[in-house]
Amino acid sequence: MARQLRFQYAGAVYHVMARGDGGRQIFIRKEDHESFLHWLEKVCESHGWRVHAWVLMGNHFHLLLETPEANLSSGMRVLLGTFSQAWNSRHQRRGHVFQGRYKAVPVAGEAAADAHYFKSVADYIHLNPARAGLAGGDRGKLVDFPWSSLPQYARGNPPAWLAIHRVLDAFKLSHDRRGRSSYVAWLEARASADGGRIEEAAMEALRRGWYLGRESFRDKLLGLIDKAKSGSRKKDSHAGGAVRAHNENEAERIVQVVGAALGLSTRREDLMLLKKGDRRKVICATIARGRTAVGNDWLAERLAMGHGSYVSTLVHRFRRAPKEQRILKKYDRI
Numbered sequence: 635m636a637r638q639l640r641f642q643y644a645g646a647v648y649h650v651m652a653r654g655d656g657g658r659q660i661f662i663r664k665e666d667h668e669s670f671l672h673w674l675e676k677v678c679e680s681h682g683w684r685v686h687a688w689v690l691m692g693n694h695f696h697l698l699l700e701t702p703e704a705n706l707s708s709g710m711r712v713l714l715g716t717f718s719q720a721w722n723s724r725h726q727r728r729g730h731v732f733q734g735r736y737k738a739v740p741v742a743g744e745a746a747a748d749a750h751y752f753k754s755v756a757d758y759i760h761l762n763p764a765r766a767g768l769a770g771g772d773r774g775k776l777v778d779f780p781w782s783s784l785p786q787y788a789r790g791n792p793p794a795w796l797a798i799h800r801v802l803d804a805f806k807l808s809h810d811r812r813g814r815s816s817y818v819a820w821l822e823a824r825a826s827a828d829g830g831r832i833e834e835a836a837m838e839a840l841r842r843g844w845y846l847g848r849e850s851f852r853d854k855l856l857g858l859i860d861k862a863k864s865g866s867r868k869k870d871s872h873a874g875g876a877v878r879a880h881n882e883n884e885a886e887r888i889v890q891v892v893g894a895a896l897g898l899s900t901r902r903e904d905l906m907l908l909k910k911g912d913r914r915k916v917i918c919a920t921i922a923r924g925r926t927a928v929g930n931d932w933l934a935e936r937l938a939m940g941h942g943s944y945v946s947t948l949v950h951r952f953r954r955a956p957k958e959q960r961i962l963k964k965y966d967r968i
Contacts (some may be wrong), residue, residue: 641738642701642704643702643704644704646740647698648697648699648701648740649696649698649699649840650698650737651716651736652736653733655732657693661691666721667780674795677925679795680703683701684758685698685796686698686700686798691766691781696758700797706738709927712733717731739840744750757832764776764824764830765829771827786798788815824962885922885928885936888921892917898914903914908938917952919937919945923949929942930942
């Protein structure tokens with residue numbers, strides 16, 4: 635079966651979901667939840683993403699995600715890859731952590747008339763713990779479930795990568811405490827009354843649909859398919875250049891910050907005097923490779939490490955060396 639096309643365009647909104655390999659639990663300990671959120675924050679910083687709602691549910695996760703640039707695939711590669719490496723190291727396992735490809739369904743929301751679809755996904759995500767029997771009604775308040783964005787809506791203290799205003803706007807609620815409290819109360823009532831049940835038609839669309847929106851939104855996506863098939867998306871297109879520049883700027887920032895922490899001069903003339911495989915260079919390259927979609931050739935040129943294939947080999951070895959995990963974790967959080 636052909637792989638599903640990814641609809642990537644500037645300003646896209648997606649309902650993103652991925653499940654543990656074979657349905658196994660991936661969020662087992664508190665550290666697993668915190669690790670996923672850490673890497674999600676890093677990808678939001680490097681790719682400019684905005685998250686509007688999220689929930690971590692034992693063996694899967696859901697995100698309502700906006701990509702100001704057309705970079706969903708590269709960001710998800712970084713997010714799932716870095717989390718999986720950390721997860722396997724933490725649980726002393728090997729192999730795939732997630733089952734197959736992640737699912738990403740485009741969601742309409744550019745116009746006020748499409749707010750219904752945006753609200754539906756936000757509700758679906760925030761009511762997940764109620765439908766799973768983990769919160770809501772006699773099982774305790776939905777807002778007390780710690781691994782969703784709802785507590786941050788209630789407190790009004792979201793991290794920079796979580797944009798709560800767009801959901802509130804979709805419900806025509808103010809951004810202050812009163813508006814946020816109204817949104818939380820609406821979800822608590824639904825969780826208590828019917829266990830967070832979603833209408834069958836909406837559930838079918840969320841589970842099976844390839845898009846969420848009106849026919850005009852579908853036509854827009856079909857237009858993207860036609861462009862992809864006709865090969866109109868050139869490597870040197872404006873969109874491709876913007877995404878590439880963003881990745882290279884973020885990789886340059888990582889090289890500068892991590893290099894300074896390692897006592898490494900990042901001037902290229904100084905780097906050329908060192909061995910191509912200098913451990914400090916490898917650390918910079920490994921972190922930049924993990925947190926951006928920048929290529930090995932770019933890193934080889936920037937860090938004076940020879941050829942891109944050599945960078946790939948060194949990064950692969952460094953990631954797999956158990957004794958290097960502590961140093962990698964230390965500098966990757968800078």
